[in-house]
Amino acid sequence: MQHANNYERIVKMEKKMKELTKAEEQVMQVLWGIGQGFANEIMTAFPEPKPAYNTVLTVIRILEKKGFVTHETFCKANRYKPLIGKEAYSKRFLSSIVERFFNNSYSNLVSAFTKRENLSLEELESLKAVIDKAISEQEGK
Numbered sequence: 001m002q003h004a005n006n007y008e009r010i011v012k013m014e015k016k017m018k019e020l021t022k023a024e025e026q027v028m029q030v031l032w033g034i035g036q037g038f039a040n041e042i043m044t045a046f047p048e049p050k051p052a053y054n055t056v057l058t059v060i061r062i063l064e065k066k067g068f069v070t071h072e073t074f075c076k077a078n079r080y081k082p083l084i085g086k087e088a089y090s091k092r093f094l095s096s097i098v099e100r101f102f103n104n105s106y107s108n109l110v111s112a113f114t115k116r117e118n119l120s121l122e123e124l125e126s127l128k129a130v131i132d133k134a135i136s137e138q139e140g141k
Contacts, residue, residue: 027059036081
């Protein structure tokens with residue numbers, strides 16, 4: 001029963017998920033990378049130059065209020081872990097970008113991307129392979 005409640009809570013959070021600020025995203029990237037951790041472990045996982053310890057704790061508290069992070073308390077120390085996975089956030093964030101900037105069309109996104117970027121032939125072939133695979137999977141359904 002607990003698993004069903006967690007699943008429903010996560011689905012609700014994903015529906016109302018907000019975009020992360022740059023600082024929030026940096027903390028989430030670290031948490032996604034390490035899975036979970038105490039404040040000192042999170043600080044250690046940050047690349048140089050590391051943000052201030054108090055700044056990171058403040059951002060974590062904000063992320064908790066937004067529903068992105070939770071914690072378990074052990075004595076006086078909190079172990080933090082993400083409630084939203086990187087893939088779920090990325091999917092939601094990309095969908096939002098496509099909706100707002102590309103008229104809700106992934107074709108428009110890919111078209112704009114290939115026109116604006118200096119993609120090598122190898123990168124274009126790689127993109128084509130991904131699209132061909134997706135087409136094959138759709139045809140197989």
